[in-house]
Amino acid sequence: xxxxPLLSSVLVLALGSTAHAxxxxxxxxxxxxxxxxxxxxxxxxxxxxxxxxxxxxxxxENILRERVTTDIATKGGQFDVMTIGTYEVPIWAKxxxxxxxDNLGDAYDVDDLLPAIRGGLSADGKLYAAPFYGESSFIMxxxxxxxxxxxxxxxxxxxxxxxxxxxxxxxxxxxxNGICLRGxxxxxxxxxxxxxxxxxFGARWFDEAxxxxxxxxxxxxxxxxxxxxxxxxxxxxxxxxxFNENLTLFQQGKCGMWIDAxxxxxxxxxxxxxxxxxxxxxxxxxxxxMGKRGNWLWAWSLAVPAGSQKAEAAQKFISWATDKAxxxxxxxxEGWANVPPGTRTSLYENxxxxxxxxxxxxxxxxxxxxxxxxPTVKPVPYTGVQFVAIPExxxxxxxxxQLFSAALAGSTSVDDALAQAQQxxxxxxxxxxxx
Amino acid sequence: xATRQTHRLARLMMTPSVAALLLWMLxxxxxxxxxxxxxxxxxxxxxxGFAGFSNFSFFVTDPAFWPAILNTLLIAGxxxxxxxxxxxxxxxxxDQPIFGQxxxxxxxxxxxxxxxxVAAVIWKHELMNPTWGVFASVSRFFGMEPVxxxxxxxxxxxxxxxAWQWLPFATLILLTAMQSxxxxxxxxxxxxxxxxxxxxxxxxxxxxxxxITVVILIQTIYLLGVYAxxxxxxxxxxxxxxxxxxxxxxxxxxxxxxxxxxAAGGLVAVVLAxxxxxxxxxxxGRNLDA
Amino acid sequence: xxxxxxxxxxxxxxxxxWVVALIMFFPILYTIITSLKTEGEAAAGFSMLPSFTFxxxxxxxxxxxxxxxxxxxxxxSIGSTVLAxxxxxxxxxxxxxxxxxxxxxVLMWMLSTKMMPAAGVLVPMYLIFLNxxxxxxxxxxxxxxxxxxxxxxxxxxxxxxxxxPVDILEAARMDGATLPKELVYVLLPMAVPGIAxxxxxxxxxxxxxxxxxxxxxxxxxxxxxxxxxxxxxxxxQFLAKLSAASVLAILPILLLGWxxxxxxxxxxxxxxxx
Numbered sequence: 001x002x003x004x005p006l007l008s009s010v011l012v013l014a015l016g017s018t019a020h021a022x023x024x025x026x027x028x029x030x031x032x033x034x035x036x037x038x039x040x041x042x043x044x045x046x047x048x049x050x051x052x053x054x055x056x057x058x059x060x061e062n063i064l065r066e067r068v069t070t071d072i073a074t075k076g077g078q079f080d081v082m083t084i085g086t087y088e089v090p091i092w093a094k095x096x097x098x099x100x101x102d103n104l105g106d107a108y109d110v111d112d113l114l115p116a117i118r119g120g121l122s123a124d125g126k127l128y129a130a131p132f133y134g135e136s137s138f139i140m141x142x143x144x145x146x147x148x149x150x151x152x153x154x155x156x157x158x159x160x161x162x163x164x165x166x167x168x169x170x171x172x173x174x175x176x177n178g179i180c181l182r183g184x185x186x187x188x189x190x191x192x193x194x195x196x197x198x199x200x201f202g203a204r205w206f207d208e209a210x211x212x213x214x215x216x217x218x219x220x221x222x223x224x225x226x227x228x229x230x231x232x233x234x235x236x237x238x239x240x241x242x243f244n245e246n247l248t249l250f251q252q253g254k255c256g257m258w259i260d261a262x263x264x265x266x267x268x269x270x271x272x273x274x275x276x277x278x279x280x281x282x283x284x285x286x287x288x289x290m291g292k293r294g295n296w297l298w299a300w301s302l303a304v305p306a307g308s309q310k311a312e313a314a315q316k317f318i319s320w321a322t323d324k325a326x327x328x329x330x331x332x333x334e335g336w337a338n339v340p341p342g343t344r345t346s347l348y349e350n351x352x353x354x355x356x357x358x359x360x361x362x363x364x365x366x367x368x369x370x371x372x373x374x375p376t377v378k379p380v381p382y383t384g385v386q387f388v389a390i391p392e393x394x395x396x397x398x399x400x401x402q403l404f405s406a407a408l409a410g411s412t413s414v415d416d417a418l419a420q421a422q423q424x425x426x427x428x429x430x431x432x433x434x435x
Numbered sequence: 436x437a438t439r440q441t442h443r444l445a446r447l448m449m450t451p452s453v454a455a456l457l458l459w460m461l462x463x464x465x466x467x468x469x470x471x472x473x474x475x476x477x478x479x480x481x482x483x484g485f486a487g488f489s490n491f492s493f494f495v496t497d498p499a500f501w502p503a504i505l506n507t508l509l510i511a512g513x514x515x516x517x518x519x520x521x522x523x524x525x526x527x528x529x530d531q532p533i534f535g536q537x538x539x540x541x542x543x544x545x546x547x548x549x550x551x552x553v554a555a556v557i558w559k560h561e562l563m564n565p566t567w568g569v570f571a572s573v574s575r576f577f578g579m580e581p582v583x584x585x586x587x588x589x590x591x592x593x594x595x596x597x598a599w600q601w602l603p604f605a606t607l608i609l610l611t612a613m614q615s616x617x618x619x620x621x622x623x624x625x626x627x628x629x630x631x632x633x634x635x636x637x638x639x640x641x642x643x644x645x646x647i648t649v650v651i652l653i654q655t656i657y658l659l660g661v662y663a664x665x666x667x668x669x670x671x672x673x674x675x676x677x678x679x680x681x682x683x684x685x686x687x688x689x690x691x692x693x694x695x696x697x698a699a700g701g702l703v704a705v706v707l708a709x710x711x712x713x714x715x716x717x718x719x720g721r722n723l724d725a
Numbered sequence: 726x727x728x729x730x731x732x733x734x735x736x737x738x739x740x741x742x743w744v745v746a747l748i749m750f751f752p753i754l755y756t757i758i759t760s761l762k763t764e765g766e767a768a769a770g771f772s773m774l775p776s777f778t779f780x781x782x783x784x785x786x787x788x789x790x791x792x793x794x795x796x797x798x799x800x801x802s803i804g805s806t807v808l809a810x811x812x813x814x815x816x817x818x819x820x821x822x823x824x825x826x827x828x829x830x831v832l833m834w835m836l837s838t839k840m841m842p843a844a845g846v847l848v849p850m851y852l853i854f855l856n857x858x859x860x861x862x863x864x865x866x867x868x869x870x871x872x873x874x875x876x877x878x879x880x881x882x883x884x885x886x887x888x889x890p891v892d893i894l895e896a897a898r899m900d901g902a903t904l905p906k907e908l909v910y911v912l913l914p915m916a917v918p919g920i921a922x923x924x925x926x927x928x929x930x931x932x933x934x935x936x937x938x939x940x941x942x943x944x945x946x947x948x949x950x951x952x953x954x955x956x957x958x959x960x961x962q963f964l965a966k967l968s969a970a971s972v973l974a975i976l977p978i979l980l981l982g983w984x985x986x987x988x989x990x991x992x993x994x995x996x997x998x999x
Contacts, residue, residue: 063954092478240585399499445823539746608993681843688848704842705840
């Protein structure tokens with residue numbers, strides 16, 4: 001097995017002048033804080049690997065996704081390492097587009113990866129992408145406003161409790177909204193939230209025969225509940241709020257509760273950015289007693305295109321960026337609170353991390369509560385919690401997301417939005433040959 | 436003899452640009468036609484083969500299709516009306532003797548230099564945001580509820596943003612035309628005792644006909660293709676309220692990965708553009724002659 | 726008396742026009758102000774008084790290399806402009822001075838090539854660029870920008886050339902000037918304002934083209950449109966940083982526009998003046 005790399009390095013040595021030839025890795029990544037921090041720390045990697053140079057392409061999430069998808073589908077070879085999510089990995093692996101990560105080095109502790117995350121990045125038991133950070137979603141709430149409303153947040157609340165609390169906390173004259181939720185259209189925006197929420201209401205995207213299920217009462221319950229709640233207790237203009245907008249609202253003390261990505265916890269508890277840093281509590285995403293909670297599972301992960309000429313160097317880099325040592329590196333430079341979360345069991349067993357991140361346990365519990373292989377109450381033919389891991393999903397969910405954001409904005413009724421969603425999904429699925 | 440030579444030379448001189456544009460038009464057009472008859476999903480190689488007209492029927496039966504056609508025309512029309520109307524107003528103002536004319540002109544034409552994604556970002560985050568945006572602060576100052584611009588008036592918001600970017604262009608063209616109106620003409624009209632409105636209506640406006648035509652023609656080419664502003668601000672929604680044809684094509688062909696249907700949409704857009712062009716040439720084209 | 730009236734009128738007009746101009750400029754001004762705020766101030770709502778901190782600029786420049794995309798933008802905008810002018814000056818000259826019945830059709834056809842929506846041909850173009858090795862090269866972006874803007878350039882030059890009085894040409898011809906000489910000594914000097922203004926307009930349009938430049942470049946050729954795309958919606962508080970990145974992306978072209986506005990305006994008629 002080891003013969004080929006050995007042979008090639010002998011060959012390279014024999015060629016003399018090219019012996020120290022530089023390999024330049026082009027890495028595509030999103031402009032989230034943890035990735036930006038990684039860029040700043042690459043000296044550590046290049047010091048260990050002087051023959052490898054790193055070149056970064058940092059792009060906003062939607063443009064990044066478009067760029068890497070176009071490139072890998074056309075075998076463009078523009079990127080040696082790509083940052084992709086749990087949605088892309090199973091689809092691309094099935095297409096044979098990704099390199100199986102089997103050369104991460106002897107020291108790489110693959111069994112330390114959180115089982116739910118590792119499962120989401122594997123196909124047929126083989127790992128095709130290594131998680132850089134992982135997240136679920138949970139409730140962040142204002143402890144002071146909860147007290148004022150005379151309520152106590154349980155660790156695992158129901159939707160009924162959350163809605164009741166949100167309405168009680170709302171004080172529009174003081175610019176306090178009981179709850180802030182995603183409303184901006186997009187499969188990774190409002191549909192991530194709503195699909196996860198619908199799981200807890202017993203809904204599903206497709207039945208076992210891939211027939212869309214938006215005409216079923218479970219979806220009606222989900223959407224009606226969401227629209228009513230946001231009308232009574234949500235902020236103005238919620239239909240254009242995504243993660244960022246809600247984060248800013250929450251940090252400015254304008255939200256009583258916010259259900260969103262677990263990574264937000266470190267932002268809202270950071271006193272430098274957040275005016276409510278010392279008044280934030282955490283709880284699991286709500287349920288309705290049906291056995292599923294409304295939390296999702298996502299991991300930004302590093303993968304290598306199949307057929308890459310630089311596979312060895314690329315895996316070296318991935319190993320560096322996702323192994324335990326990287327967490328220690330970040331901790332030593334910027335403190336444990338800034339370590340990329342949600343990928344490794346060992347991090348959550350680390351006492352220093354638990355002390356620096358009060359939300360650590362709740363994050364871990366949330367991640368463990370999500371199961372991409374059995375996301376819904378009723379049986380489904382697909383995997384994925386807040387998405388359906390089929391190529392057609394992204395386009396379809398974008399359109400459905402538009403319809404649901406119109407329902408939130410009040411420009412269509414819940415019933416019309418669902419009827420149009422059903423029609424949209426139906427024509428997409430039949431055009432793609434599912435039935 | 437000389438003229439034939441001249442004509443031959445003229446043809447020779449036109450060859451590079453005609454050839455370049457011919458290539459630029461034909462290659463993408465041929466590819467689009469080819470792909471529009473193919474079953475081609477970017478992320479699903481299992482689907483392939485000849486598609487017949489299914490891509491076309493898929494695209495035109497999209498629930499967003501008719502709203503998108505209408506919105507495309509509304510955006511182009513709305514921006515044209517705003518920029519031409521306000522442009523005349525601004526040009527009239529800039530034509531007056533005032534203090535600091537140079538700086539004023541610089542301030543007024545600046546929006547034209549801002550790249551569309553940046554313009555969209557500025558308007559979305561700093562002006563129209565209903566919580567911390569400038570417009571919201573102004574509303575609160577007057578004791579009114581902040582308006583959720585992008586959620587409640589998505590199409591109007593897009594029109595405003597795009598109009599802001601194109602107003603300087605319209606103003607400049609109209610101003611140059613206005614300044615070419617000879618002083619004698621203006622003075623003669625004043626001597627006749629014509630009031631301001633009559634002067635504007637009977638002297639200035641007819642003189643501007645040609646400039647307005649130019650503004651309409653050039654802007655239409657760009658306005659039918661508005662896309663970055665929509666993607667960044669409203670994402671085409673809520674619902675399909677701000678989805679126009681280029682954005683729908685982008686949604687289907689690029690985000691949805693349905694290359695075949697996207698190509699079919701591209702051809703639909705070419706047809707629409709030609710219909711608009713013919714209509715425009717009929718309506719205002721004669722101003723360009725003579 | 727008349728003087729006083731016109732003075733008052735001038736003052737009133739001045740105030741009015743300044744107000745309108747400031748409204749037009751306000752979004753840009755406010756972005757500059759926001760870029761000088763801390764993130765906390767930026768998110769706190771309307772205020773024209775920043776704390777004049779440059780920390781957002783420091784952050785932006787620390788996170789992304791600015792100078793390479795800046796130079797890439799400069800090279801592709803100027804390169805494509807020069808290329809477009811080289812191709813279109815002869816064409817526009819020919820159309821303006823030896824018009825045929827088909828001239829207007831050719832012009833209209835050129836404009837119509839701009840009507841193909843880019844999104845419909847993205848993947849085919851990506852494949853072409855990939856297979857010709859033009860992907861992520863400055864040459865590739867220069868070519869595409871040339872083609873995108875060529876119709877406007879031809880049209881603008883054509884309309885300008887058409888206004889050059891033909892008598893002068895004839896006089897030159899009487900003097901026995903040959904065609905190349907006619908072009909270089911007689912026409913070009915008269916055409917310079919039009920060419921200058923076309924050049925400026927095209928540099929602006931090329932600088933601001935954000936569809937193809939973003940999608941056909943990766944690292945080597947990535948211009949400022951890609952630079953701004955790495956900031957357009959990051960996680961966390963972002964308004965001041967986003968404003969700083971925006972200012973950095975538009976400032977060069979804004980300055981160019983300001984300093985050259987006289988030249989830009991002089992030829993920007995598209996035949997609107999008759």
